[in-house]
Amino acid sequence: MREVTERCGEFLERWKIAPHTLDMEECCHLFMEEMERGLATKEGSSLAMIPTYTKADNLITPGEKVIVLDAGGTNFRTCLISFDENMGVKIEAFTKRGMPGVKSEVSAKEFFSILADQVEPLIEQSDRIGFCFSYAAEINEELDGVPIVFSKEIKAPEVIGMPVGRSLLNELAGQGYDVGKKRVAVVIDTVSTLLAGKVATGVSPYSDYIGFILGTGTNTAYVEKNSKIGKLANLADGSQIINVESGGFYLVPGGLDRRFMDTTKHPDNYHFEKMISGAYLGAFSQVVVEQAIEEKLLSKEFKAKFEQIKPLNTTRMSHY
Structure with a gap:
């Protein structure tokens, strides 16, 4: 048994999968450097x-209904949300369907048509639409979002570079709805998490808030002073939420990580996300298991049974 344990330990260490092979202090130092570089310039940082x-610090109006959309890594959700005087939340007309582009590639027209079909039953309930968009997007001063890249293996290349709020309203207008007074505010899920935490705690002793997502993908958001955002000129005094896009952090510690990333849709993007998030853990585990089989760490009987359950996914891995 000791020999098996030692061989497994050597395997994990050689492929830099064992926890102690990662220098956490150095990793944090590199992360902070990338944060500072990303605040200063639009290029040159992961x-x-x-x-x-x-x-x-925006205020909520009790009783006002808002149409809420949530484009996640797996599902697209819609509902109506309002808050009472005590900031208790009321959720109505909740629906969920698969996110377009997960199973097969979709055009921009198909993408926004699917979203509009889900929004249509709610469109007369409010002029305010909050769109939680769980992908990297440039947010403009009108609070519309323009996707930069789709992670989590979403296949909708034509949507890249299109303002999702305006495009959704255009699709609804094409279906005959008056959208002249409708306003869409696009935020990513990580920013939504930060704001939800602030609402949930109410008047609290906390000096600040962080949004952190670890699910299908991973990301972080925090509040930064405008004076430290060097890549934007003429910002007023104050602060705003920064979407770090922490899943993009360039970190490839081992050969198996690199081998796995080369099988993904965008091999050179979102290294950190591919190392820790739910969309990828199952597929990465398959790469590790196959290497262990090749090195004869696992038996012929295991190999035969493993072939029957491939391809490995995160859902199956969670059973163990």
Whole structure:
């Protein structure tokens, strides 16, 4: 048994999968450097550090209904949300369907048509639409979002570079709806998480808030002073939420990580996300298991049974 344990330990260490093979202090130092570089310039950092023009101290009007859309890594959700005087949340007319572009590639027309079909039953309920968009997007001063890249293996290349709020309203207008007074505010899921945490705690002793996502993908958001955002000129005093896009952090510690990333849709993007998030853990585990089989760490019987359950996914891995 000791020999098996030692061989497994050597395997994990050689392929830099064992926890102690990662220098956490050095990793954090590199991460902070990338953050500072990303705030200073629009190019040259693996962390996009995207300004969102969203403040963390906006007030909520009790009783006002807002149409809420959530484009996640797996599903697209819609509902109506309002808050009472005590900031208790009320969720109505909740629906969910698969995210377009997960199973097969879709055109921009198909993408926004699917979204509009889900929004249509709610469109007369409010002029305010909050769109939680779980992908890297440049947010402009009108709070519309322009996708930079689709992670999580979403296949909708024509949508890249299109303002998602305006494009959705255009699709609804094409279906005959008056969208002249409708306003869409696009925020990513990580920013939404930060704002939800602030609402949930109410009046609290906390000096600030962080949004952190670890699910199908991973990301981080925090509040930064405008004076430190060097890549944007003429910002007013104050602060805003920064979308770090932390899943993009360039970190490839081992050969198996590199081998796996080369099988993904965008091999050179979102290294950190591909190392820790749910969309990729199952497929990466398959690469590790196949290497262990090749090195005869696992038996012939295991190999035969493993062939029957491939391709490995995160859902199956969670059973173990």
